[in-house]
Amino acid sequence: MSEIFKGNFTQQEPIPEDAIEAAMSVLKSGRLHRYNVAEGELSQAALLEQEFAAAMGAKFALAVSSGGYAIATALRAVGVQPGDRVLTNAFTLAPVPGAIASLGAEPVFVEVTEALTIDLEDLAAKISQDADIKVLLLSHMRGHICDMDRLMQICDAAGVIVVEDCAHTMGARWDGTLSGRHGAMAAYSTQTYKHLNSGEGGVLISDDPDLMARAIMLSGSYMLYERHLAGPPADAFEKVKYVTPNISGRMDNLRAAILRPQLAQLDGQCAAWNARYAEVERGLENTPGLTVITRPDAEAYVMSSFQFLLLDWSDADVNKVLARCGARGVELKWFGGAEPTGFTSRYDSWRYADTPDMPKTNRILRGVLDLRLPLTFSVEDCAQIARIIRDEVSMVYQAAE
Ligand SMILES: *Cc1c(COP(=O)(O)O)cnc(C)c1O
Helix, strand or coil: CCCCCCCCCCCCCCCCHHHHHHHHHHHHHCCCCCCCCCCCCCCHHHHHHHHHHHHHCCCEEEEECCHHHHHHHHHHHCCCCCCCEEEEECECCCHHHHHHHHCCCEEEEECECCCCCECHHHHHHHHHHCCCCCEEEEECHHHCCCCHHHHHHHHHHHCCEEEEECCCCCCCEECCEECCCCCCEEEEECCCCCCCCCCCCEEEEECCHHHHHHHHHHHHCCCCHHHCCCCCCCHHHHCCCCCCCCCCCECCHHHHHHHHHHHHCHHHHHHHHHHHHHHHHHHHCCCCCCEECCCCCCEECCCCEEEEECCCCCHHHHHHHHHHHHHCCCCCEECCCCCCCCCCCEHHHCCCCCCCCCHHHHHHHHHEEEEECCCCCCHHHHHHHHHHHHHHHHHHHHHHC
16 A cells, blocks of 8 residues: 555645734724824834844844835846846746736846756856846745855846845845845845745845835835835935836735744744755655756755756656645646646746747756745654655656666
């Protein structure tokens, strides 16, 4: 009898009790809008921004309505104009190229490596081929961090501004520096499947007062920017307040109230995710035909999902693995499927961008499989998941030989 996994890959933990209490008190107050405060009151949104900036070691933070909105706002703040070409990862999630397209700008995709990170050689080549490129929107897709020192060298040398998409790296580090602290601005998501859960939401950080003043104006601050506890001083707004359009995307106090207690628990949650990741990694090591992603020593990751590669397998055999694991309760996502199912993460699904074929990326995407590791799974659950994947991959691999 082969074992069957019974867990649910899309079931997150409940919202903690103290967060529910904080939410109830916002609801009872009726003051859900971030600028609606009682005499002497500090809003939940402003307090969240202050705490988030402190947690990430940034000078400024802005809470907004989604991760995708945070990214688009960062691109606007750094000055991306309609028609501009913006570099980004060929392997990321749809809101990333979508944010570029929302400004009328054009994504230029950079290849992905076997480590699932942006290909720095291709990045350097694309920058040197196109002197008009001024911005890289770097996505730390699925929590994999590239050599950030090298990346910043390449971009700084060419005067390319880096905006970081940290949807999967909240609390992660490269060589001791928190993810999101290398670029000019960094965007986080607090959507249900990320590291903090407010249903929808996002946060933007920066140390640059001018960029943050613009971002706060863009988010729709109704000239109430002095109520921000993690914003730049009032003089930073003087230059921008009449010339920056309001593109409303504020976070409300209800979401902020839910997030603050979760943020206080972030380190513990990250350790719990990594324990689950390590268990799956241990269980899959040395499986014939299967490549576990090697993580560099400089990378301190936070992994709420797991990726492995079936490199150079036929589509038919990858499909067999998907079906066999699926029959045993292990839901794998395959980025290489001919038709995207329920999500898009590959450059050729975003056909509004005119992109030549990317052979290196195609090879990786054809072989990359992904599973979520929500904290409702125990470490033992993760060991069982790894056993099932190992069995089924070995079975299909041996039959193919
Ligand atoms: C989730 C996600 C985002 C932002 O998503 P929203 O749903 O807009 O909050 C951005 N980048 C990546 C890689 C993501 O996975």
